[in-house]
Amino acid sequence: MIDLRSDTVTRPCEAMRQAIAQAQVGDDVYGDDPTVNELEKWAAERHGFAAAIFCSSGTQANLLALMAHCERGDEYLCGQQAHNYKFEGGGAAVLGSIQPQPIENEPDGTLSFDKLRAAIKPLDPHFAQTKLLSLENTIGGKVLPLAYLAQAKDFCVTHQLQLHLDGARVYNAAVALNVDVIEISQYFDSMSVCLSKGLGAPIGSLLLGSTELIAKARRWRKVLGGGMRQAGMLAAAAKISLTKNVGRLIEDHQNAKYLAEQLNKISGIEVNLSEVETNIVYAALDENLNIKGITQQLKENGVLITAGNPMRLVTHLDIIKSDIDIFIQNFGNLIKVS
Numbered sequence: 001m002i003d004l005r006s007d008t009v010t011r012p013c014e015a016m017r018q019a020i021a022q023a024q025v026g027d028d029v030y031g032d033d034p035t036v037n038e039l040e041k042w043a044a045e046r047h048g049f050a051a052a053i054f055c056s057s058g059t060q061a062n063l064l065a066l067m068a069h070c071e072r073g074d075e076y077l078c079g080q081q082a083h084n085y086k087f088e089g090g091g092a093a094v095l096g097s098i099q100p101q102p103i104e105n106e107p108d109g110t111l112s113f114d115k116l117r118a119a120i121k122p123l124d125p126h127f128a129q130t131k132l133l134s135l136e137n138t139i140g141g142k143v144l145p146l147a148y149l150a151q152a153k154d155f156c157v158t159h160q161l162q163l164h165l166d167g168a169r170v171y172n173a174a175v176a177l178n179v180d181v182i183e184i185s186q187y188f189d190s191m192s193v194c195l196s197k198g199l200g201a202p203i204g205s206l207l208l209g210s211t212e213l214i215a216k217a218r219r220w221r222k223v224l225g226g227g228m229r230q231a232g233m234l235a236a237a238a239k240i241s242l243t244k245n246v247g248r249l250i251e252d253h254q255n256a257k258y259l260a261e262q263l264n265k266i267s268g269i270e271v272n273l274s275e276v277e278t279n280i281v282y283a284a285l286d287e288n289l290n291i292k293g294i295t296q297q298l299k300e301n302g303v304l305i306t307a308g309n310p311m312r313l314v315t316h317l318d319i320i321k322s323d324i325d326i327f328i329q330n331f332g333n334l335i336k337v338s
């Protein structure tokens, strides 16, 4: 199958499967798993933080960050389009008693500091207390500029807020900017990184932060049922994702650009090429197109996409350029007859 639905669909490579089979393990809730311990120590140093915690998912890592930064009755500022507001089941409110304060994202994915400033609550019993600004990079496949991150840091210092990055795809951002990931992570008090997307691990995310913050997160992870036992089997694959699969993300970005250019040659499809910055392509479809029917027929031809308008397509390590040619040929033909 050629699967363009998401970069979460990658399958672990042979080296990961070998590492999983051979991993040294112990009970991680007791702190006894050497492979998890090594990963957390390595990842903290690698990203410029004092501590790290290995989590079952990006949703869990983000929720732990919110629950560690905020207390009951606090609030966090975020984008309307933020994953940890819109796509995580309202977890911060449901499980953390933390109020989200979403702000409309600007077209480039940033949040306006004027709008953020206006949303900060004064110290007054009427209001939830504003504690944290949460950004996302990449967001909708777009990269936040480094200069913006520096401004966000200044903004948070001025207003005594903590700053979190949902860095599920932060390595895509680093590769697109051609900088080391540390150039991005340096501005944040905490950062989550998803290992099970374009980096190709089967399971897992990291949360990075200060020793104190990660200790709080570790307690909440247990409370949320996220304390895993012989998790070294997962950490072994995770380490490979961070050491072997970062450099090649550039191929996913090139493939996404190529995909966008090819889509633009089909009538009734339009992609704004300047918005294809990493591995995600949004294509606007002619309203008369029966995208549900086309999606079903593509599936019968071995190609998986998500029906939608705009149509969101994602490249990843299990997609090569010739897969895109196959998709384009099939898609073009189906549009002609529909």
Ligand SMILES: *Cc1c(COP(=O)(O)O)cnc(C)c1O
Pocket: 056, 057, 058, 059, 060, 062, 083, 084, 136, 138, 166, 168, 169, 194, 196, 205
């Ligand atoms: C996928 C994603 C997450 C959550 O990751 P899961 O591992 O699927 O829970 C968080 N933030 C962003 C921006 C994501 O794309």
